[in-house]
Amino acid sequence: MLSSILAVFGVIIAFFSAKYLFVFYNNWRKFKHIPGFVSIMGFLPIRIPILAPLVFITAGFIHQYDDGPDLIRSVSKNGICKLTRGSTTNIVVSSAELIKEVVVKNQKDYPKPSEGYKILELYGPNIVSTNDDVWKNHRAIADPAFAEKHFHFLVADTVGSSKLLFERWNKEGLGSGRLNTNPDRDMTDITLDVIGKVNFGYDLQVFNENRTFDKNKHEMSFFESLSIAATYGLLVRGRVPDMIQPLFKKTNLAVKETKLYMQELIDYRVEHFNEARHDLFSLLVDSNMNQQDQDQVRRRLTDNELISDVFIYLLAGHETSTTTLQWIIYELCLNPHIQQKACDEVDQLLSNRDPVFEDYEKLEYLRAILDETLRLHPPVAMVPKVARRDVTLGDYQIPKGTYIDIAISTVQTSEDYFEEPLKWIPERWIQGKKITTCSYLPFSFGLRRCIGNVFSMVETVTILAMILKNYTFEFPKNDPRMDEIIRTGKIDTYTLVTKKPKYLRADVVVRNKK
Numbered sequence: 278m279l280s281s282i283l284a285v286f287g288v289i290i291a292f293f294s295a296k297y298l299f300v301f302y303n304n305w306r307k308f309k310h311i312p313g314f315v316s317i318m319g320f321l322p323i324r325i326p327i328l329a330p331l332v333f334i335t336a337g338f339i340h341q342y343d344d345g346p347d348l349i350r351s352v353s354k355n356g357i358c359k360l361t362r363g364s365t366t367n368i369v370v371s372s373a374e375l376i377k378e379v380v381v382k383n384q385k386d387y388p389k390p391s392e393g394y395k396i397l398e399l400y401g402p403n404i405v406s407t408n409d410d411v412w413k414n415h416r417a418i419a420d421p422a423f424a425e426k427h428f429h430f431l432v433a434d435t436v437g438s439s440k441l442l443f444e445r446w447n448k449e450g451l452g453s454g455r456l457n458t459n460p461d462r463d464m465t466d467i468t469l470d471v472i473g474k475v476n477f478g479y480d481l482q483v484f485n486e487n488r489t490f491d492k493n494k495h496e497m498s499f500f501e502s503l504s505i506a507a508t509y510g511l512l513v514r515g516r517v518p519d520m521i522q523p524l525f526k527k528t529n530l531a532v533k534e535t536k537l538y539m540q541e542l543i544d545y546r547v548e549h550f551n552e553a554r555h556d557l558f559s560l561l562v563d564s565n566m567n568q569q570d571q572d573q574v575r576r577r578l579t580d581n582e583l584i585s586d587v588f589i590y591l592l593a594g595h596e597t598s599t600t601t602l603q604w605i606i607y608e609l610c611l612n613p614h615i616q617q618k619a620c621d622e623v624d625q626l627l628s629n630r631d632p633v634f635e636d637y638e639k640l641e642y643l644r645a646i647l648d649e650t651l652r653l654h655p656p657v658a659m660v661p662k663v664a665r666r667d668v669t670l671g672d673y674q675i676p677k678g679t680y681i682d683i684a685i686s687t688v689q690t691s692e693d694y695f696e697e698p699l700k701w702i703p704e705r706w707i708q709g710k711k712i713t714t715c716s717y718l719p720f721s722f723g724l725r726r727c728i729g730n731v732f733s734m735v736e737t738v739t740i741l742a743m744i745l746k747n748y749t750f751e752f753p754k755n756d757p758r759m760d761e762i763i764r765t766g767k768i769d770t771y772t773l774v775t776k777k778p779k780y781l782r783a784d785v786v787v788r789n790k791k
């Protein structure tokens with residue numbers, strides 16, 4: 278009896294193994310003319326140390342490895358290589374010329390692979406997850422909300438949130454000396470505070486531990502519900518089978534509550550249409566109300582679509598800016614002479630006043646620090662596309678349906694476009710220096726470029742100016758983990774959404790201005 282069960286089991290395993298090998302063989306055969314990596318296993322979520330780089334994992338991961346760009350360059354020919362794993366092959370594009378072809382010149386042939394973005398549809402299809410006419414409608418309604426004329430308010434809110442951070446530091450004992458801080462916590466909180474005010478026109482009370490809310494209407498604060506919805510909410514709704522989802526009671530409640538809060542904001546805006554408000558959500562509702570339904574494609578967005586878009590602005594805008602600020606702090610600690618130059622620029626321009634929007638253009642050195650950080654530590658290391666039809670890329674024929682990785686971190690650290698590409702040198706961005714189109718694209722390029730590009734740069738430069746006006750950052754003394762980082766000049770990283778420093782601590786030191 279046992280032997281029959283084992284035999285049946287053996288036949289089943291043999292059948293599926295043969296099927297898998299057949300699928301793998303077909304996949305390999307289609308792309309065998311392209312140089313790159315081949316791995317029979319395509320499903321392991323981790324990297325195997327000794328076998329790497331022979332055994333590759335899911336394609337996205339290679340772009341996040343510290344040595345990923347070098348590995349890609351080592352096998353690429355004229356800016357192209359492949360990652361064949363199991364049943365799929367990704368084509369990795371890493372030369373500025375070919376990237377331009379995909380994201381600008383022939384962008385219609387390379388839409389986003391929508392199924393990969395399903396996880397971001399917690400509240401339904403949105404500006405990030407859709408393609409073609411549906412996306413165009415979302416974008417047309419969003420564009421006016423991101424117009425530069427609204428950024429005065431962004432700067433004012435960012436100044437306010439910076440002051441709340443300084444209050445926290447003082448409460449924690451900064452006084453007129455120094456304080457050991459965790460930039461991950463602080464930068465996450467300040468950008469969340471900003472996005473709450475700028476996105477929703479709502480004070481999320483990030484820096485207030487006793488958050489209040491209307492208990493007649495809600496079961497948790499907006500801050501709590503958003504924090505859960507934007508993390509566990511996405512995972513549970515996007516990855517857990519429908520049948521099991523009801524078990525995640527608190528997560529489900531948070532998803533529901535977040536939507537309720539957002540619906541209230543829409544209702545309020547529609548009722549008070551004439552009230553001057555400048556948060557993204559209100560601007561989006563205004564832009565939507567001004568949109569005339571012309572046909573099936575150009576029409577007003579539904580409340581659900583608006584909610585889904587604004588939730589995406591929160592996700593896309595918050596995590597990326599937080600990560601960028603952490604890398605800036607790390608680089609400033611490593612390069613005190615650059616930090617000093619940045620402080621000098623801030624002192625000269627601002628003296629004792631707070632920054633306003635017009636200062637953004639004038640803070641050239643701070644912008645150079647930001648540009649250089651986005652080059653060496655791009656929060657989005659790779660942008661995925663898919664070939665809509667059979668295409669020719671460089672010297673190669675690529676079949677319809679193939680995934681194309683735009684290797685941002687690789688092109689941005691290539692000697693073909695940047696001198697000493699692995700060094701952090703803000704000076705390379707100072708006026709007059711030119712870069713090749715698509716050799717630098719932290720916000721992507723073409724029609725699908727980031728809509729929050731200027732928004733995030735204005736926000737980051739303002740936070741930086743506010744901090745450096747008052748404080749500098751230094752590596753802490755007597756922290757063995759940081760000592761090792763200072764000694765080697767290398768910091769471990771980890772990636773959940775963006776690639777962040779794994780363990781970063783910095784002392785905030787009150788500036789002693791003469």
Ligand code: HEM
Nearest residue numbers: 405590593594597598656657719720721725727728729733
């Ligand atoms: C340092 C900060 C940021 C970086 C590096 C960044 C990077 C990017 C990149 C690379 C894309 C293209 C993604 C793709 O095609 O899959 C993108 C798209 C997008 N980003 Fe950002 N982003 C940042 C900040 C922001 C902010 C502050 C917002 C909103 C407040 C935002 C909203 C969006 C949206 C809505 C899209 C989709 C645009 C479309 O497809 O039409 N991002 N971003």
